[in-house]
Amino acid sequence: MSAAAVRIRDLKRTFTLKGVLKGVDLDIAPGEFVALLGRSGSGKSTLLRALAGIDHEAEGTGEIALPPRLSVIFQDARLLPWMRVLDNVTLGLPRASHPRALQALDEVGLGSRERAWPHELSGGEQQRVALARALVREPALLLADEPFGALDALTRIQMHDLLRRLSERHKPAVLLVTHDIDEALALADRIVMLDDGRISADLQVAGRGDRTLIALQRRRLLAMLGVI
Amino acid sequence: MNAISGEILPAPPSLAPPAERATLGPGTPRRHGHLLGPGLLLLYWMVLSATGWLDPRTLPAPWTAITTGADLVREGRLQENLAVSAARAASGLLVGGLAGVLLAFLSGLSLLGGYVIDGIVQLKRGIPILAIIPFMILWFGIGEPMKVAVIAVGAFFPIYIQTHSALRSIDLRYVELAETLDLSRWQFVRRIVIPGALPGFLLGLRFGATAAWLALVVVEQLNASSGIGYMVTLARNYAQTDVMLVGLVVYALLGFGTDSAVRWAERRLLTWRRTLGQ
Numbered sequence: 001m002s003a004a005a006v007r008i009r010d011l012k013r014t015f016t017l018k019g020v021l022k023g024v025d026l027d028i029a030p031g032e033f034v035a036l037l038g039r040s041g042s043g044k045s046t047l048l049r050a051l052a053g054i055d056h057e058a059e060g061t062g063e064i065a066l067p068p069r070l071s072v073i074f075q076d077a078r079l080l081p082w083m084r085v086l087d088n089v090t091l092g093l094p095r096a097s098h099p100r101a102l103q104a105l106d107e108v109g110l111g112s113r114e115r116a117w118p119h120e121l122s123g124g125e126q127q128r129v130a131l132a133r134a135l136v137r138e139p140a141l142l143l144a145d146e147p148f149g150a151l152d153a154l155t156r157i158q159m160h161d162l163l164r165r166l167s168e169r170h171k172p173a174v175l176l177v178t179h180d181i182d183e184a185l186a187l188a189d190r191i192v193m194l195d196d197g198r199i200s201a202d203l204q205v206a207g208r209g210d211r212t213l214i215a216l217q218r219r220r221l222l223a224m225l226g227v228i
Numbered sequence: 229m230n231a232i233s234g235e236i237l238p239a240p241p242s243l244a245p246p247a248e249r250a251t252l253g254p255g256t257p258r259r260h261g262h263l264l265g266p267g268l269l270l271l272y273w274m275v276l277s278a279t280g281w282l283d284p285r286t287l288p289a290p291w292t293a294i295t296t297g298a299d300l301v302r303e304g305r306l307q308e309n310l311a312v313s314a315a316r317a318a319s320g321l322l323v324g325g326l327a328g329v330l331l332a333f334l335s336g337l338s339l340l341g342g343y344v345i346d347g348i349v350q351l352k353r354g355i356p357i358l359a360i361i362p363f364m365i366l367w368f369g370i371g372e373p374m375k376v377a378v379i380a381v382g383a384f385f386p387i388y389i390q391t392h393s394a395l396r397s398i399d400l401r402y403v404e405l406a407e408t409l410d411l412s413r414w415q416f417v418r419r420i421v422i423p424g425a426l427p428g429f430l431l432g433l434r435f436g437a438t439a440a441w442l443a444l445v446v447v448e449q450l451n452a453s454s455g456i457g458y459m460v461t462l463a464r465n466y467a468q469t470d471v472m473l474v475g476l477v478v479y480a481l482l483g484f485g486t487d488s489a490v491r492w493a494e495r496r497l498l499t500w501r502r503t504l505g506q
Contacts, residue, residue, distance in 0.1 A: 092406075
């Protein structure tokens with residue numbers, strides 16, 4: 001019995017549209033915030049979809065052990081347009097969860113918008129509703145697939161702060177798929193790099209708040225990605 | 229030497245307030261705006277009748293329709309026949325609508341259902357409703373069941389086709405979402421499939437109601453001893469153009485009324501939608 005929240009062994013996926021996995025091993029500790037970094041086509045999304053259990057089209061082998069309660073945040077907020085904000089948050093949950101959902105909306109700063117329709121919200125607000133929908137399920141693991149990729153730069157910074165605060169408070173294990181090095185450095189405890197379906201690097205983020213240290217790590221990651 | 233060159237400077241480019249641009253969208257909709265077309269048509273008809281350009285034997289004046297209609301109501305014939313016709317159309321629409329929705333869900337939600345049902349429906353769709361009436365008479369006789377069956381078949385197709393295509397076009401991303409939220413199959417149908425297919429169903433219902441009235445006219449003029457169609461057929465035999473006209477006006481009002489009712493329901497049920505022209 002391992003103490004890990006997530007345990008992946010020799011995960012292989014073929015025949016997917018976006019990328020293949022050629023044997024991935026990865027452990028995530030409870031409450032650990034891991035950013036999965038990689039170029040497009042490296043298999044990041046394939047790995048996340050395998051964990052989320054929505055890769056029906058893929059074939060593969062390997063072992064995945066996950067906590068029973070997990071939430072997924074997609075790149076688009078994926079709110080149902082015919083449901084008001086509160087109903088989107090409680091989708092699939094019993095009626096008794098409404099107070100908790102209102103609290104989650106409060107936490108993402110949308111406490112007064114529970115009666116709004118999704119189309120009345122901005123892109124950033126919609127993604128915050130998606131965050132509330134994920135949190136209200138009290139996940140032990142939060143899977144996020146480039147959740148801020150479609151937002152403008154200023155909104156993205158606000159969302160980084162929000163996600164960091166919320167993950168510190170609720171302490172889920174987080175796997176954040178991103179291609180944004182700065183986002184990974186700003187949020188994660190640990191950065192795992194995926195290259196051509198294999199994990200090519202696995203490093204702890206050191207010295208958050210120390211600009212020089214972050215800049216050094218940034219250069220190193222850029223070099224690893226072959227950008228500089 | 230130092231001559232000032234006699235160059236004429238061009239006038240400075242003048243600044244202007246931003247152009248008043250006409251909107252390319254249809255603009256703000258007005259309440260009851262869709263009454264304009266029918267109103268204009270009525271006005272045209274009234275002018276033609278009043279000036280005598282229109283022979284009352286060809287088409288009586290609109291006010292004749294009203295007075296004759298009032299007479300028919302006083303005699304009790306109009307409401308009696310109207311009730312019979314409305315009941316026929318309603319039961320046909322109900323049967324056809326239920327069958328359309330049920331089969332659309334069966335073929336939209338399961339692959340096998342789609343292979344079996346949709347192929348048959350597409351094949352059957354090519355046959356005009358009038359062509360099946362002889363068979364309907366053979367199977368159901370010439371009484372009420374045949375009439376309801378023909379109306380039901382007429383209403384079935386648009387409702388099935390629109391509901392089915394709405395079901396099939398539900399975004400796959402929502403299916404993924406439902407999976408990650410661990411929705412049960414029933415929750416998935418109730419929360420995602422039904423609301424997602426509702427706009428298509430309502431569109432189909434509008435076409436289906438029109439088709440039901442159309443089928444009603446046909447079956448009532450074929451063989452009936454009651455109903456608006458029967459009233460019109462009888463009037464034709466006696467060359468009572470004013471009664472025939474009342475029948476037409478009633479059909480028009482019924483069709484228009486049904487369509488408005490469905491559109492009203494659409495506005496109430498689809499408040500979440502924001503589209504051009506709503």
